[in-house]
Amino acid sequence: MSRLAAKSPVLAAGTPTALSSLPGIGPRVAEKLAARGLLSVPDLWLHLPLRYEDRTRLTPIRELVAGQSAQVEGVVEAVERGFRYRPMLRVAIADDSQQTLVLRFIHFRNTQVAQFQPGTRVRAFGQVRFGNNGPEMVHPSYRVLAAQAEPTLSDQLDPVYSVIDGIGATALARWIAEALRLLPPAEKLELLPAEVLTRLRLPSLRDALLLVHRPPPDADTAALAQGVHPAQRRLALEELLAHHLSLRRQRVALQRLGAQPVMPAKRLPQALRESLPFALTGAQQRVLSEVVADLARPQPMLRLVQGDVGSGKTVVAALAALHALEAGRQVALMAPTELLAEQHLNTLRDWLQPLGVHVAWLAGKVTGKARQQVVASIADGSAQLVVGTHALMQEHVVFADLALCIIDEQHRFGVHQRLALRDKGREGSRVPHQLVMTATPIPRTLAMTAYADLDISVIDELPPGRSPVQTVAISGERRAEVIERIRVACAHGRQAYWVCTLIDDSDEVIAQAAQSTYEQLCLQLPELRIGLVHGRLKASQKQALMAAFKAGELHLLVATTVIEVGVDVPNASLMLIDNAERLGLAQLHQLRGRVGRGAAASSCVLLYQPPLSALARERIAVMRATTDGFAIAEKDLQLRGPGELLGTRQTGLAQFRLADLARDADLLPEVHRLADAMLADSPALADRLVARWVGSAERFAGA
Ligand code: ADP
Ligand code: MG
Numbered sequence: 126m127s128r129l130a131a132k133s134p135v136l137a138a139g140t141p142t143a144l145s146s147l148p149g150i151g152p153r154v155a156e157k158l159a160a161r162g163l164l165s166v167p168d169l170w171l172h173l174p175l176r177y178e179d180r181t182r183l184t185p186i187r188e189l190v191a192g193q194s195a196q197v198e199g200v201v202e203a204v205e206r207g208f209r210y211r212p213m214l215r216v217a218i219a220d221d222s223q224q225t226l227v228l229r230f231i232h233f234r235n236t237q238v239a240q241f242q243p244g245t246r247v248r249a250f251g252q253v254r255f256g257n258n259g260p261e262m263v264h265p266s267y268r269v270l271a272a273q274a275e276p277t278l279s280d281q282l283d284p285v286y287s288v289i290d291g292i293g294a295t296a297l298a299r300w301i302a303e304a305l306r307l308l309p310p311a312e313k314l315e316l317l318p319a320e321v322l323t324r325l326r327l328p329s330l331r332d333a334l335l336l337v338h339r340p341p342p343d344a345d346t347a348a349l350a351q352g353v354h355p356a357q358r359r360l361a362l363e364e365l366l367a368h369h370l371s372l373r374r375q376r377v378a379l380q381r382l383g384a385q386p387v388m389p390a391k392r393l394p395q396a397l398r399e400s401l402p403f404a405l406t407g408a409q410q411r412v413l414s415e416v417v418a419d420l421a422r423p424q425p426m427l428r429l430v431q432g433d434v435g436s437g438k439t440v441v442a443a444l445a446a447l448h449a450l451e452a453g454r455q456v457a458l459m460a461p462t463e464l465l466a467e468q469h470l471n472t473l474r475d476w477l478q479p480l481g482v483h484v485a486w487l488a489g490k491v492t493g494k495a496r497q498q499v500v501a502s503i504a505d506g507s508a509q510l511v512v513g514t515h516a517l518m519q520e521h522v523v524f525a526d527l528a529l530c531i532i533d534e535q536h537r538f539g540v541h542q543r544l545a546l547r548d549k550g551r552e553g554s555r556v557p558h559q560l561v562m563t564a565t566p567i568p569r570t571l572a573m574t575a576y577a578d579l580d581i582s583v584i585d586e587l588p589p590g591r592s593p594v595q596t597v598a599i600s601g602e603r604r605a606e607v608i609e610r611i612r613v614a615c616a617h618g619r620q621a622y623w624v625c626t627l628i629d630d631s632d633e634v635i636a637q638a639a640q641s642t643y644e645q646l647c648l649q650l651p652e653l654r655i656g657l658v659h660g661r662l663k664a665s666q667k668q669a670l671m672a673a674f675k676a677g678e679l680h681l682l683v684a685t686t687v688i689e690v691g692v693d694v695p696n697a698s699l700m701l702i703d704n705a706e707r708l709g710l711a712q713l714h715q716l717r718g719r720v721g722r723g724a725a726a727s728s729c730v731l732l733y734q735p736p737l738s739a740l741a742r743e744r745i746a747v748m749r750a751t752t753d754g755f756a757i758a759e760k761d762l763q764l765r766g767p768g769e770l771l772g773t774r775q776t777g778l779a780q781f782r783l784a785d786l787a788r789d790a791d792l793l794p795e796v797h798r799l800a801d802a803m804l805a806d807s808p809a810l811a812d813r814l815v816a817r818w819v820g821s822a823e824r825f826a827g828a
Pocket of ligand 1: 403432433434437439588695
């Protein structure tokens with residue numbers, strides 16, 4: 126086997142693999158392709174179409190459906206060039222179905238304007254949406270047709286590839302076609318057992334690749350468009366398997382690193398439990414003992430604790446920390462926002478300082494002398510438990526003896542950030558134990574795939590005495606009623622949140638909207654003390670407001686979604702979410718979790734602007750039907766897909782080429798079975814599969 130081929134395990138021996146072996150690819154182009162991870166011919170095989178465009182037929186304008194892409198042919202009726210906010214070209218075309226379609230261009234050249242003389246025949250392809258004047262396409266691709274000639278329709282779906290900087294779409298498609306000519310025979314390429322392919326009725330890798338890149342005229346276009354064609358399922362299966370194997374391999378690599386065991390301690394954990402006003406739930410006990418057992422091993426713990434909002438993860442983390450602290454070692458706790466980190470700081474100081482533990486604080490706003498002091502105390506080990514934000518990962522922060530890293534709301538952090546903190550405690554080949562906590566429930570099969578490198582514990586029980594939050598949906602037309610409801614609730618000593626949401630995600634715009642809601646509510650509810658928190662406030666202001674709310678000095682807290690994570694005010698029992706239709710299920714669930722934390726019966730009002738889209742209606746129905754985070758997560762996965770659920774990009778999972786964890790969820794049990802068998806029987810095959818799909822882009826490079 127040549128050296129090149131050995132590097133590219135996908136290939137049969139002797140086949141040239143360098144991209145420069147393809148006509149037209151010189152060093153400059155190769156560099157641009159390499160920037161996107163396309164280094165060899167096999168990489169081009171796996172540069173799969175993002176979607177397809179169906180130019181095999183024409184759709185009458187009358188039959189256009191919003192959101193779908195279609196090809197339309199018509200005659201130009203009118204052209205309008207305008208400047209509203211920016212230059213705009215609108216071309217109205219009509220077909221025999223007696224309807225008009227507007228083609229809208231924001232970027233255009235004068236020569237383009239000249240093309241659209243009234244009476245000209247145009248064929249356009251694009252996504253349909255419905256504007257004020259009926260159907261329109263924004264920036265469709267189009268062709269001006271000769272007056273008489275009857276142009277032919279394409280007889281196969283056109284693959285659309287993701288754009289690569291500096292590379293034309295046509296050239297890319299041509300190189301992919303060239304690369305496909307170098308595909309070795311099916312049996313040389315195949316890594317999956319024939320038995321599995323037969324059982325699942327899936328084609329060989331070779332056939333699957335050829336089909337998805339160049340769907341033949343008789344291919345099932347509907348299935349291809351939805352990503353459920355057997356050829357796509359075949360590729361998804363292999364891709365999911367490769368990622369899963371890669372995580373499992375990283376897990377093995379981590380185990381090899383080793384860690385210093387933390388033996389179960391007696392005194393401090395006992396003392397904390399005695400000082401708490403509550404006993405641990407059964408689920409907390411169980412999870413804690415799983416963690417304590419992990420800590421005592423000479424391999425690094427990497428455990429994810431999942432627990433719905435309010436399930437009491439913090440106390441489990443605190444008790445775990447005490448085992449390390451009693452051994453005289455250090456613990457770091459990192460949270461994604463300053464608000465959340467600060468809340469942990471307060472809780473942990475309340476709990477641990479009476480036990481003589483020095484709890485230090487490090488966040489971005491700790492500066493100057495104070496910062497130097499904290500950093501020094503972390504370095505000399507006198508800071509025992511260090512609570513903070515991303516600031517903990519900065520280079521000049523050096524721990525004397527870090528035994529355990531605890532990371533809250535881990536989906537908010539990137540994997541690399543987690544590793545950066547872990548490496549703070551690296552000593553030769555030994556690394557600290559890691560405990561990561563999340564309130565984002567993830568369905569089990571998905572977790573097994575997404576977090577195959579982690580052990581998972583679930584706190585599946587809420588502390589006693591919580592009554593489920595009653596949820597109602599109320600149209601914005603009845604806003605006055607809702608405000609009345611707040612007045613009454615607060616008159617009875619309850620506290621309430623009013624959460625403002627906006628599509629625009631700029632802090633500034635949201636802050637303004639929250640500000641004006643706040644001013645209105647102050648006018649309408651003059652007898653209430655009302656506070657306002659949003660992302661633009663200084664952390665100290667936020668903290669002061671939260672403290673006042675917690676102390677009962679404020680009745681109503683108007684807030685943006687900054688309060689989404691981790692805020693804990695048990696007396697607050699009414700949550701109002703304005704424009705609830707704009708939020709996804711996971712976020713609604715997190716927000717609602719801010720109430721129902723005390724003994725009082727709580728309620729959540731989803732105030733929405735009609736008319737509701739079908740999706741929004743469904744989300745609201747789910748919220749009303751259940752408070753179970755796992756049920757909501759399952760539904761969310763169906764409605765929205767896993768990228769969002771897991772925190773897009775942050776898990777590295779959204780970066781599949783073709784697989785879709787929601788759509789292909791039924792393949793996951795097969796993926797797990799195959800992975801077990803492959804790791805047991807043919808680890809070399811597993812390596813080739815990982816190299817083929819995941820290559821150098823491993824999520825945990827260096828783990
Ligand atoms: P989360 O899992 O959302 O981070 P927290 O750790 O903030 O939840 O706990 C939520 C609230 O429940 C806190 O006020 C905490 O003190 C309280 N709590 C935790 N465990 C118990 C328990 N076993 N019994 C009663 N209250 C508890
Ligand atoms: Mg929490």
